[in-house]
Amino acid sequence: MLDSLSSALKARIADATEATFGVRIDDPVIDVPRDLAHADLACPVAFELAKRIKTATGAKRAPRDLAATLVEWLQAPGRLPSGVNRLEVAGAGYVNVFLDRASILKTLIAGNSAARSAGTGKVIVEHTSVNPNKAAHIGHLRNAVLGDSIVQILRATGHRVEIQNYIDNTGVQVADVVVGFLHLEPHTLDEIKAIPDPFDYFCWDLYSRVGLWYRDGNADGRENPEKLAHRAEAQHAIESGHGPIAEMAEYVAMRNLEALLRTMYRLGIVYDVMPRESEVLQSNFWADAFEMLKAAGAIHYETEGKHAGCWVMRAEETESDGGDDDFAADKILVKSNGLVTYAGKDIAYHLWKLNRIPRDFSYRRFFEYPDGHVAWITTPDGHEAEAEHDSFGHGDRYVNVIDSGQSYVQDFVKKGVMSVANDPKVADSTHMDYEKVGLTVSACDDLGLPLSDEERKRSFIGMSGRKGRGVKADDLLAMLERNALAEVRSRVEKMNYPEDEQHAIAHKIAVGAVRYFLLKFSRNSVIAFDLKDALSFQGEAGPYVQYSAVRLNSIFAKLRDDSIEVEDPLGRTGDERISELLAGEENADFWPVVYLCAQLPETLSRAAAALEPAIVARYAFQTAQLTNEFYHRHQVRNEANPDRQALMIAIIGLVQRTLVESLAALGIEVPERM
RNA sequence: GCGCCUGUAGCUCAGCCGGAUAGAGCAUCGGCCUUCUAAGCCGAGGGUCGCAGGUUCGAGUCCUGCCAGGCGCGCCA
Numbered sequence: 001m002l003d004s005l006s007s008a009l010k011a012r013i014a015d016a017t018e019a020t021f022g023v024r025i026d027d028p029v030i031d032v033p034r035d036l037a038h039a040d041l042a043c044p045v046a047f048e049l050a051k052r053i054k055t056a057t058g059a060k061r062a063p064r065d066l067a068a069t070l071v072e073w074l075q076a077p078g079r080l081p082s083g084v085n086r087l088e089v090a091g092a093g094y095v096n097v098f099l100d101r102a103s104i105l106k107t108l109i110a111g112n113s114a115a116r117s118a119g120t121g122k123v124i125v126e127h128t129s130v131n132p133n134k135a136a137h138i139g140h141l142r143n144a145v146l147g148d149s150i151v152q153i154l155r156a157t158g159h160r161v162e163i164q165n166y167i168d169n170t171g172v173q174v175a176d177v178v179v180g181f182l183h184l185e186p187h188t189l190d191e192i193k194a195i196p197d198p199f200d201y202f203c204w205d206l207y208s209r210v211g212l213w214y215r216d217g218n219a220d221g222r223e224n225p226e227k228l229a230h231r232a233e234a235q236h237a238i239e240s241g242h243g244p245i246a247e248m249a250e251y252v253a254m255r256n257l258e259a260l261l262r263t264m265y266r267l268g269i270v271y272d273v274m275p276r277e278s279e280v281l282q283s284n285f286w287a288d289a290f291e292m293l294k295a296a297g298a299i300h301y302e303t304e305g306k307h308a309g310c311w312v313m314r315a316e317e318t319e320s321d322g323g324d325d326d327f328a329a330d331k332i333l334v335k336s337n338g339l340v341t342y343a344g345k346d347i348a349y350h351l352w353k354l355n356r357i358p359r360d361f362s363y364r365r366f367f368e369y370p371d372g373h374v375a376w377i378t379t380p381d382g383h384e385a386e387a388e389h390d391s392f393g394h395g396d397r398y399v400n401v402i403d404s405g406q407s408y409v410q411d412f413v414k415k416g417v418m419s420v421a422n423d424p425k426v427a428d429s430t431h432m433d434y435e436k437v438g439l440t441v442s443a444c445d446d447l448g449l450p451l452s453d454e455e456r457k458r459s460f461i462g463m464s465g466r467k468g469r470g471v472k473a474d475d476l477l478a479m480l481e482r483n484a485l486a487e488v489r490s491r492v493e494k495m496n497y498p499e500d501e502q503h504a505i506a507h508k509i510a511v512g513a514v515r516y517f518l519l520k521f522s523r524n525s526v527i528a529f530d531l532k533d534a535l536s537f538q539g540e541a542g543p544y545v546q547y548s549a550v551r552l553n554s555i556f557a558k559l560r561d562d563s564i565e566v567e568d569p570l571g572r573t574g575d576e577r578i579s580e581l582l583a584g585e586e587n588a589d590f591w592p593v594v595y596l597c598a599q600l601p602e603t604l605s606r607a608a609a610a611l612e613p614a615i616v617a618r619y620a621f622q623t624a625q626l627t628n629e630f631y632h633r634h635q636v637r638n639e640a641n642p643d644r645q646a647l648m649i650a651i652i653g654l655v656q657r658t659l660v661e662s663l664a665a666l667g668i669e670v671p672e673r674m
Numbered sequence: 675g676c677g678c679c680u681g682u683a684g685c686u687c688a689g690c691c692g693g694a695u696a697g698a699g700c701a702u703c704g705g706c707c708u709u710c711u712a713a714g715c716c717g718a719g720g721g722u723c724g725c726a727g728g729u730u731c732g733a734g735u736c737c738u739g740c741c742a743g744g745c746g747c748g749c750c751a
Contacts, residue, residue, distance in 0.1 A: 027691085029691065029692085029693075031693070031694095033693095033694070034694075034695085034696095034697090035694085035695090038694080042693080042694080044692095044693050044694090044732090047693080047731060047732075050731075051730085051731075063731075090694085091693095091694055092694080092731080092732090093731095094693080094694070131751085168751065170751095171750085171751050172750070172751065173751080277751090306749095307749075309749085310749060315747095328747080328748090329676080329677090329747070332748085332749055334749090335749040336749060337749075339749080341748095341749070341750080341751085342750070342751045343751095345751090346751095403745095404678080404679075404745070404746085405745060405746065406746090406751095407677095407678065407679095407745090407746070408677085408678085408746055408747060409746095409751095433679095435679080435680090435744085435745085436744095436745090459743085459744095484713095487713065491711070491713095494711070495711070509713085520687080520688095520699095521686090521687070521688095522687085522688080524679060524680075525680085525686095525687075526679095526680085526744070526745095527686095528686080530685095530686080532700090533686075533699095533700075536699095536700080536713095537713050538699090538700085538713060538714090539698085539699045539700065539713095540686095540687085540698065540699040540700085541699085541713085543713055544699095544713065544714085546713085547711080547713050547714075548713095548714085550711075550713095551710075551711060551714085552710095554710060554711060555710045556710090557710085558710050559710080606690065610690085614688085615690080618688065618689095618698090621698085621699090622698090625698085628714060628715070629714095629715070629716095631710080631711095631714080631715085632706095632714070632715045632716085633715085635709070635710065636710065637709090637710045638709070638710080673711080674711085674713080
């Protein structure tokens with residue numbers, strides 16, 4: 001509602017500049033001032049106007065005088081948009097705007113969540129995409145949490161979303177674990193099947209041992225070519241899709257995937273469909289994509305130079321490409337031996353996402369969530385499931401949550417896709433890149449991970465699956481749940497929680513803590529994971545925000561005990577009375593809370609446009625801060641003045657809803673009590 | 675060599691299209707629980723916004739150069 005109000009206001013101000021000075025300033029800047037005591041909105045248009053007048057006529061005019069003229073024009077009857085109360089000139093020439101606070105409050109409480117702009121088409125969000133060969137660590141968690149949160153934010157802003165998790169079941173990483181099972185610690189398939197859970201933990205260790213084994217036991221040593229031959233052998237066998245090695249790989253990958261889905265579900269993260277690399281390879285998607293790319297002139301066959309015999313996509317021409325023998329900017333899509341590279345496969349996959357390839361996968365049910373939702377997976381044969389699944393793919397645009405290390409390749413993927421599917425909707429597709437999660441030195445010490453002296457000097461330590469260095473997602477969650485449970489139990493006397501509720505609360509708190517921790521940093525910030533910070537429930541943390549909402553819950557519980565009307569608190573209070581109360585000195589801190597709540601829709605839109613959940617995280621925290629302040633300063637239950645009490649109830653109702661909605665956009669639930 | 679990202683309080687980070695006195699959390703120090711949950715609230719100290727120029731009525735924000743750090747540039751995925 002505020003955005004429509006401010007765009008109406010902008011239009012009137014533009015009219016004003018034209019009517020009074022004959023200079024139309026379209027889309028003037030309107031800010032929310034730092035100090036709401038000054039105004040609700042501030043517009044520095046007079047400064048811009050002074051400049052324009054000066055360049056046009058040479059006349060130097062004082063911005064303050066210009067502002068006064070604009071205000072005079074705007075305040076003539078019928079010119080201000082509804083919701084705006086009055087204007088004022090301030091400072092060196094600001095036009096300050098005061099809103100009709102009572103009517104805004106009433107509109108907000110009525111809560112007709114303004115027509116969510118539907119019909120923007122279907123967005124395919126790809127996230128997680130963890131190699132299915134070991135347990136997930138917190139770096140994978142950042143990906144999944146960012147992805148899942150952007151899904152919630154897109155949905156909250158009216159988009160249709162499909163969640164895809166790409167499974168690289170034929171890559172080197174799976175092959176390495178298979179090598180471990182074949183050569184390092186020989187297991188038959190039946191023996192592998194007999195390995196007890198957590199299987200993904202077993203593979204985590206095995207994978208890092210294989211990494212060491214390739215290097216003959218020296219982590220910084222050279223890879224032993226004889227041992228590497230086993231990797232190549234396994235890869236070939238896996239790619240062929242037949243035989244005992246392929247069968248073993250299939251089992252290992254799918255069991256790890258299942259573990260991954262369970263881990264992610266603990267955080268409330270679910271998927272719609274999981275295309276596997278094996279099917280992308282086998283289903284001739286590339287053959288189609290290849291023809292399209294050739295027809296579009298996007299790729300070239302090199303007959304000479306270092307890429308002779310390859311099909312490449314050329315990088316942008318640079319003025320001078322002299323002397324960079326070591327670095328070739330062009331991207332190879334088809335190798336000289338005829339095999340397709342990752343970039344090529346990814347282009348084909350993305351053309352399928354956008355319905356540009358006239359083929360589809362076969363699917364089967366892979367994982368059923370407790371609420372009945374099903375995560376589907378692709379299958380090699382078309383007979384297994386003639387399914388009651390949704391129509392997958394058919395997206396209008398895609399969002400790929402992939403770490404920023406892959407920007408280079410992702411740029412080529414986008415370029416390739418655009419060469420075939422040149423459509424403004426597709427053009428909005430993007431690589432939602434983010435920086436890595438590293439470990440602080442102190443976190444490594446806490447976790448007992450050994451570091452070299454060299455590494456100790458660094459500001460953070462990169463995680464490494466190959467070295468088995470990282471914090472497993474399940475371990476982190478377990479630590480958080482343990483801490484949260486202790487915290488809950490410390491209140492058991494006062495709150496009288498039954499045992500099962502204690503666990504349910506602790507779980508929600510733990511999830512709130514991890515998710516918030518991973519979302520509060522903007523995407524391009526490297527997170528140096530510090531155990532103490534991540535485990536904190538205080539300050540700028542998920543549980544702080546949850547707690548602020550829970551405190552409001554508890555006010556409502558008490559009010560109901562007292563049989564005080566909470567459903568329609570302002571039902572019998574007139575607008576004038578509300579305005580009067582909001583304007584009162586003793587209620588000066590009511591309006592900032594209400595006004596912040598009014599900014600939720602724009603905040604979500606901004607986050608959706610920027611693909612930046614941190615914007616919502618910060619907003620939720622800010623709202624929680626004001627909530628706790630309000631809670632501390634005002635006793636709703638003991639308020640003697642019925643009008644004032646009604647107003648306070650209305651406000652905390654609005655705030656409570658705002659907290660719940662903003663946290664929901666981050667995938668965080670608010671427990672009834674905690 | 676080329677490209678991208680980052681540099682703001684002791685630490686970790688916000689700061690949206692350039693706008694009024696640069697903010698938060700943590701840490702430190704000092705207050706506040708017989709009153710709706712102290713996972714909280716209030717207060718104090720702490721800043722050459724990497725450096726130097728430029729654009730502008732106005733620059734943490736835009737431009738140029740430099741310095742420092744990270745990442746990427748493979749017939750790997």
